[in-house]
Amino acid sequence: MKAAGGFECVKCKFRFTQRSSLVRHSKKCVDGRPQPIRQKACRECSAAKTRCDLRRPTCSRCVVRNTDCRYLTNPAGPGIGVESDGFPQRDGQKFTSPPQGHVRFETNPLCSSFNPEVELPTPESDTLDFHSILPPDLGALENELPAVLEGYTDLDCLDYNYALIRNIPEPTSGEGVHTAPSTPAPAYSLTHHTMQMLFRIAKTWPRMMARGIQLPPIIHPKQVSDGNMPLPLANCFALVKMWHGQPHGGASIVQQTVKREMQMIANSFQTLDEPDLVTALQALTIYTLMLLFPSNHQQAIPQLDDRLIRDMRRIIRHAVSTGMVLQEETERTRPIWECWVAGTCKRRAALSLYTIYWGYSVYHVIPAFDCGELHHMPAPAPKYLWQATTSEQWESLYNRWLADWDGPYYRHGEIFTIKTGIRMDPRAELWFEEVDEFGMLFAAACNAIEREPELTAMEIAA
Template identity: 30%
Template sequence: MKTTRYSASRQKACQSCSNAKAKCDRKAEICSRCATRGLSCVYPSSTPVVAQNTTYTAGEAEINSQPSTSKNISIDTIFPDLSSTASVCSHPQDDANVANPSNPPLDFSNLELVCPINADDINMRWMRSYIPLPEQIPKAYSTATMTFIRRVLKSYSAVVVRSRGIPPFIHPLEMTVKSASPLATCLSLVRICDNLLPGSDEAVAGVLMREMQYLYMQRTTYDDMTLLSAFQAYLIYSMVLLFQLGRVTDSFLRQAVIALQEFACSSSRQGLLCLAEQIPARPKWEAWIVTEAKRRTLYTMYLFDSVLSAQDGLPVYLGTELRGLFAPGSKTLWHAQSRQDWETVYNRHLADWGGKGFQIDELWPITAADDDAEVVQRRTRMDRWLENLDEFGIVIYAVTSSTHGD
């Protein structure tokens, strides 16, 4: 029979943008709006891919061990409407949080990054809880501070599970590059944790853990951008397991922390600071996006590690290995919508800070060796830093201030 004229869809937007009555730029693989919100970007008569089809060999380390309870359960039988559930989600967020389709494509190659710290110390952090070094400085979180950290991290996991956006350690423009596929898969996959069917927790946890195992086994094959994407995805999976699926006593999470620190170490080795910032000069926008996202992800991982350590009754230590890294950048830099806007703001940033940005260790305890002039200067710099923080910077300040004082 002859097909009718309108048998094929003439829809000019993906399903998510169409339902939200939003403009769709129809980029290859995933449009900017879906990338920013972590939605499944599908068109009529298409089916989204939820996760990679992976196989595993025997003899892997414990972090790669296969979960036993859900190995043979098909996720499609539990969540047949996964794609449609997310695509009809409405997001009241301001459009300023979406990558601007009119901007020219960003180039994340040849970024000229450096690592100003010893990244290997990050990799060994988990061991310091069992074999502390003499120079380690313990952190005594109050019950209120620990509750605050837990609730903030829980909100980060809830945001992605409910498809309401992305956590503030992920830059929206990261999602516009193909190498962000581990993160894009993560933001799609964790939605299966929303409105769980009774008795499906084990199966869902097994799906997430298998994806984590896949990322861990592939980590040595990733380039810098894909490694950052995998690091962020692995952190989100870990937080979802703890805060959304309640895997409080699961030994897998303890192994996941070790794997997280391996991801953090490998990603940090590729650079945590723009070379231009050491001059100081204005770096490429892309370079700043990557290093700022790396540092924010690193700080989030440290908060998550603190939660698990405190939960297990282990001591929590100050992350002195991060000394010299920049504290979270300003709200206007992080949310800049074009290269021109960002460069204008960064030029002002250089003038304000005189070439020496605010560092994370300036939020740590004031030592007895600091004289009055140094203390005054430090507080002046802190006040300037506080003037233009986004929600992530406020969290870091709240935690450090309540722990170490002013």
């Protein structure tokens, strides 16, 4: 009915400025159509109170757990002059049907019910109201969206790959339909792209060891050149070959073997001497990657056992407590090459575990480890020092490196203090000039952490 301030619904007394809006609203309100369901997550994730990534037909969590993934949908109800495909039929007019019928407002994109392939009537041949060809949900969206999203704070679950229909014009205005592209926030995109890049690169490290052509950037050639590897690293080389050559369906056997080896390290790490502790950290890094990528056929990163994560944290803390900086590095003198190799490998392994777990925490939306205890240690070493093949070559290059650096070594924590912009302070520029691919990868992760305020690093109880 027409009220003094516009058009008023006879049932809920809600007022509209346009008659077409009232007509679309009445199809739901007067006919008693059920309101859209607010729950977006699947039933399994909702029951576990875990964030659901809303992938259809099965979310990642249900894929990993091999559970039945079901999403709640609104019960179908009769419409006014609406066929099963959700579009009105007038005078024998034929419309192409959407692949899945009329989609009610739930976790799908808001404009998914609008079929761009529908043959629209022209104003010259038909007087059909332009708004009447849209699904009823979209017509009432202007007034119902605040109520639907009330109390719903996890807006990251909405699909950013689509656009919201905006400013639907009147048929006589002569204007086209405007779309407002909806894109993720820059920090959200940066963090997730960095996480994906990190895993794409780190996933290759076990395969490098298995193929035997090159080594991952956390293992120095000096450690394997004499053929007398410590036991933790020797066992790791054997397991990566098993992981790399596993037959189809053999991932579970490899996983159980890797977990047993990790448990052995967790039971004995406090009694290991320095060389064995360094190689245990390196092996733990590779084992973690093997558990995150158990086979080449997986579509999602599985969740690790809580006990395994706690053990990993304890081992890292113990390694840090035994020292991460050589006395010669503090005094700005040249250490022995073998000691420098061991110290650098120890720092790289600890840094890799922290960074890999950060990517894991971004993927599963859980708190990450606090790596503040590593801020004082040297940042990843220069590429030319890491690639030196003899003691004489390394000593000559190290002397030149000491001469280039006027002051203390570049610390890991300084990477987090780099300001935005193209230019950097001289110390940061010199470090980026020297660093290898491993350091670049870590710097990219630091940049993503700094730009992501809602994923602040938090401490997990040990």
